[in-house]
Amino acid sequence: MKMADAEFVQGFIRMANDGWEQGWHERNGGNLSYRVKPEEVQQVKDQIRPGEWKATGTSVPGLAGEYFLVTGSGKYFRNVILDPEDSICMIQLDEAGENYRIVWGLVNGGRPTSELPSHLMNHEVKMTASGGKHRVIYHAHTTNVIALTFVLPLEDKVFTRELWEMATECPVVFPDGVGVVPWMVPGGREIAVATSRLMKKYDVAIWAHHGIFVSGEDFDLTFGLMHTVEKSAEILVKMLSMQPDKRQTITPGNFRDLARDFQVTLPEEFLYEK
Ligand code: 13P
Numbered sequence: 001m002k003m004a005d006a007e008f009v010q011g012f013i014r015m016a017n018d019g020w021e022q023g024w025h026e027r028n029g030g031n032l033s034y035r036v037k038p039e040e041v042q043q044v045k046d047q048i049r050p051g052e053w054k055a056t057g058t059s060v061p062g063l064a065g066e067y068f069l070v071t072g073s074g075k076y077f078r079n080v081i082l083d084p085e086d087s088i089c090m091i092q093l094d095e096a097g098e099n100y101r102i103v104w105g106l107v108n109g110g111r112p113t114s115e116l117p118s119h120l121m122n123h124e125v126k127m128t129a130s131g132g133k134h135r136v137i138y139h140a141h142t143t144n145v146i147a148l149t150f151v152l153p154l155e156d157k158v159f160t161r162e163l164w165e166m167a168t169e170c171p172v173v174f175p176d177g178v179g180v181v182p183w184m185v186p187g188g189r190e191i192a193v194a195t196s197r198l199m200k201k202y203d204v205a206i207w208a209h210h211g212i213f214v215s216g217e218d219f220d221l222t223f224g225l226m227h228t229v230e231k232s233a234e235i236l237v238k239m240l241s242m243q244p245d246k247r248q249t250i251t252p253g254n255f256r257d258l259a260r261d262f263q264v265t266l267p268e269e270f271l272y273e274k
């Protein structure tokens with residue numbers, strides 16, 4: 001089967017294009033990775049042409065030998081749907097989880113996203129925490145979440161509570177809350193370590209003045225998570241633009257009622273009195 005015809009590659013392309021259409025991927029902003037299932041690797045094995053081993057910039061022994069679809073560094077999300085072979089690639093990790101080789105794609109040269117250390121370290125943490133279910137890591141430059149990182153304290157408990165309050169379904173979609181990474185230089189191991197530490201607890205990590213990382217089981221759930229968080233942030237930005245305080249809101253008691261009826265656990269650390 002041609003790589004771009006495979007269902008998992010189509011799903012990856014559609015998600016990248018959906019993100020572009022949301023306005024989250026100016027220029028080469030954002031990146032996406034998918035941990036490919038063994039049976040999916042089998043479907044496209046005649047398309048695989050292994051290249052040279054190169055350093056990932058980190059060490060993820062828990063992901064030894066795994067294959068990933070990844071966006072290319074400097075590549076534009078708006079072009080993924082037009083020319084996937086130029087914009088994305090499939091990579092394989094070595095047995096130490098320290099080196100990768102491109103096995104398909106990036107036909108005009110290039111390398112996987114500069115955020116590969118963050119993607120791989122998040123994959124390693126989330127794969128373990130989810131018993132192998134999480135397969136998608138997505139980084140986007142979501143306008144409203146970024147705007148909020150200039151006005152809210154950069155604290156997990158503040159971002160979680162404010163985003164939960166903006167839409168009733170938010171605590172059901174991300175009941176564990178969201179983590180916040182202070183401003184750091186992107187593209188390296190240091191920000192990857194900080195992000196993956198938060199990913200042990202959350203499915204969402206906000207990068208101050210930069211964007212968000214989310215993790216999920218499949219393309220729908222992961223895109224939906226990004227979309228829900230960003231929409232909530234948009235409502236908060238609109239609300240703060242109208243007046244600095246809320247006339248009424250969802251209370252800690254309301255959240256406890258919601259948790260009971262929707263059978264989710266909402267940590268009490270986020271249900272503080274203000
Ligand atoms: P890449 O083009 O290397 O993926 O970088 C984009 C980005 O958003 C960096 O944080």
Ligand code: ZN
Nearest residue numbers: 029030210211
């Ligand atoms: Zn970025």
